[in-house]
Amino acid sequence: MTDAGLLKAAAAGSHAAFAEIASRHYQPVYRLAWRMTNGAADAEDMAQEAFVKLWKNPSQVREAGALKGWLMRVAANAVIDRSRKPRSGALDDAPEVEDPQARPDAPLDRAQAARLVDARIAALPERQRLALSLVYFEGLNNIEAAAVLEVSVDALESLLARARRGLKDSLSAEWRELLGGLAETGQ
Amino acid sequence: MEHVNNRSEDRETRAVLALASTPDIPGAAMDRLMARIAAEPQAAKVVAFTTRPARKAGFWRFATAVPLAASLALGVWLGANGKMDFIMPSAITGGVALNDDGEVDDLGGVGDAYAEAGTT
16 A cells, blocks of 8 residues: 555554554654664654654645655654753763774774764764765655755755765764775775 | 766765664564554544635626616716706806806805905
């Protein structure tokens, strides 16, 4: 059944139809929330928030074809709202992603490289991180990503360009080494 | 040139981001989601108001214009024929208004002033 049919059935109160929607779209929405929360434990809550909002009123999704983008936008907004709320303690403000200590004399192994890249992505401004996640991790094209961010395609490309530059600058010391894997695989 | 730079920057970024962690979906996350969904009531169905069908413009829609038009026509006819001149001030219906060449004896107060001064 198409997303449109599932949405219609969910609007009529079908839990089975909603479970099918969730099974189709939960993973990308969760991954986006995880990336946006820098791997925080409440990424699941943020993803849930999007699905609960959908369940409460499925007819608010005007175009069933844009359901995935709609869910991602709601999850991203939930994360952004969360980040703007005053936190209970200073510890909460600490980045969730571990930033590995720089070890200039030792080559990075795969796990260290992953932690380093995660940490640098986490350090990017919110909207740049969101643009990067949508395009590079979730494979949305620029038009779809712009719709999720509710900006023009030009604005999205500008965000992506700044994100790429920011990432490269923050990883300038390791950039060549990280690209080493690329050279080995001949890409 | 900038386009080429963007493409190479894009390719390099993609390669570096491929090294980033990929989160595993927490076990039973879907079960927790569906349990929450089961506990959440759906919003009340919103029934949109249906707009009242537009009324067909019938002949009687213009009924009020008929007496107005008749009144206007009557006024024009009476005015043209001078039937109601007796109720009009002489300044409107008298010789001055009609631009008569003959002697005007109806200049009101102005005529009286001239007469007293013996200027007529």
